[in-house]
Amino acid sequence: MAAAEARIDVRRAAPGRLLLIAAALLFLGLFLVLPLLAVFVQALAKGVSAYVAAISDPMAWAAVKLTLTVAAIAVPFNLVFGVAAAWAIAKFEFRGKNTLITLIDLPFAVSPVIAGLIFILLFGSHGWFGGYLKAHHIRVVFAVPGIVLATIFVTFPFIARELIPVMQAQGKDDEESALSLGATGWQTFWRVTLPNIRWGLMYGVLLCNARAMGEFGAVSVVSGHVRGLTNTMPLHVEILYNEYNYTAAFAVASLLALLALLTLVGKSFLEWRQPELKHAARLAHDRTRREKT
């Protein structure tokens, strides 16, 4: 019903409205679609064979693998942390809650370069724990562990930030009624809380994953740029670009863009497969909004 009305409105739209829609589309095209297209056009500029050669280069492959590995560690870690933090903040009252919220936001406030420098300061050869690590032959900085740490730090807030408002809006009634029906805390979490937040959680994971794969600044500081060993995809793209190897640079960049597009397609697929969930999520949203007014 509402959709039908909206369609009629657009057809009879006043010139002002058409102008606004056109401006929005133009803006989107100019700043989102065009650059994305440019990446693929540039990547394929010297033909498909050059593209295939560029992305099958062992160094490029190593970068892809490292990026996926880092994301595969950082995202689950932040998933567990984000759910735990949001649960604590939304459902309980405790001293120091505001401090915790501020701390969660810290990685957003701090420049990624500084985030990287923090780890150099802590684990670098002249850092606080540098001597100990060297004595035990553990490499953190300029190695994979440093990259993982920096990525976790930078992507820390995404899932918690996505979940806190969702959980706060839902309140405690559902959990309390599960407990009163005899469920244990664990059963309540898996059967009631988690299904209630699954959409928020998924968006959080998507954002976190996108950032984990795309992070440049912090990772650049701690990686040391060892080709084939500590270069993630964004770093590899930069190196290739600086070497005037445009085709290869854009080929790897297109892979990175493709990964991002894949996550979006995955999200749409889930929404399409489970329309009743989308419906339920929207209803829940409406309900909380109604109760607030």
Added chain:
Amino acid sequence: MSIALRGIAKQFGEFAAVKDIDLDVPTGALIALLGPSGCGKTTLLRIIAGLETPDEGQVLFDGRDATLWPIRDRNVGFVFQHYALFRHMSVFENVAFGLKVKPRRERPSSAEMRRKVQSLLELVQLGWAGDRYPAQLSGGQRQRVALARALAVDPDVLLLDEPFGALDSQVRHELRRWLRRLHDELHFTSIFVTHDQQEAIEVADTIVVLNRGRIEQSGVPGEVYDLPTSAFVHRFLGQVNELPVHLRDGRAYLGPIDISPAADVRTGDANNIALIRPHEIEIGPEGMGWPATVVAVRVIGPIVRLEVCAQGLPTNEPLEAEISRERYEGERFSVGQTVGLRFRRWQVYPASGAAA
């Protein structure tokens, strides 16, 4: 199961939600906790459920100290104002939830579970709705599902927090009567919270009136309504008219009407007020009692409400009187007419405590 509260107190920051509450709920009773918002009624219910821990005092279940029992060991059914149905589960799964989360050895077989859930759904007249999702049901239906879900675990006590507060008045009325019948059939102990005095009077065996975290009065509905022990309870349980009591020569007057000997009137205290319910005001022909002018007439189904300005009282505070429709049909009081007032009953309170 009988429930007893002994010296319960609970503070939220600076705010004392309940103070020094003693209450006995015998097995099988249906009790209403009644009071304005912020009076502590919900906090008290949540303390009984185990959703809050009291700062002081004890909660006794059948005489055993249950103060620190976790909620899942108390075997209470809790019904929330906003239903709190699990929206990702069908109605059937909602009702079955309490059975499914039982430890394996206590869990009924799936056939038994299906039979039990179906019979509960039929009990709440929703036998057809098992496959629906909560979002597809009306408010009244959702609350019935919530009740069926709470009953599925065979609770000893049913606790309801403003269960009908979010429903429209027609549905509310039906559900009240239905809850009362259900209680009479199943004989569990029930405590429900409401701010609606009519709901409390209609449904409960015993009303407990709370104000500012304390129990003001408790008793059977008729008794609390007819013999309120404080001006607060008198006001809260229905419409009232308030009149100042004048003392002259050792006698007490409401306007020109001598109400002596009024036992409650302390002759030394000049600040007494009388509270009179609309149906306790008698309207008669001019010349009877206290002269007054009719300023409004409103026919409300079986009763007729008259607003009258009594002589000598500020005209912006007319008194409300109720007479039967039959009487009104006979006498046809009209706006502007002069009538006489008499009071069938009144109750006098010191004005100082009356502000509460």
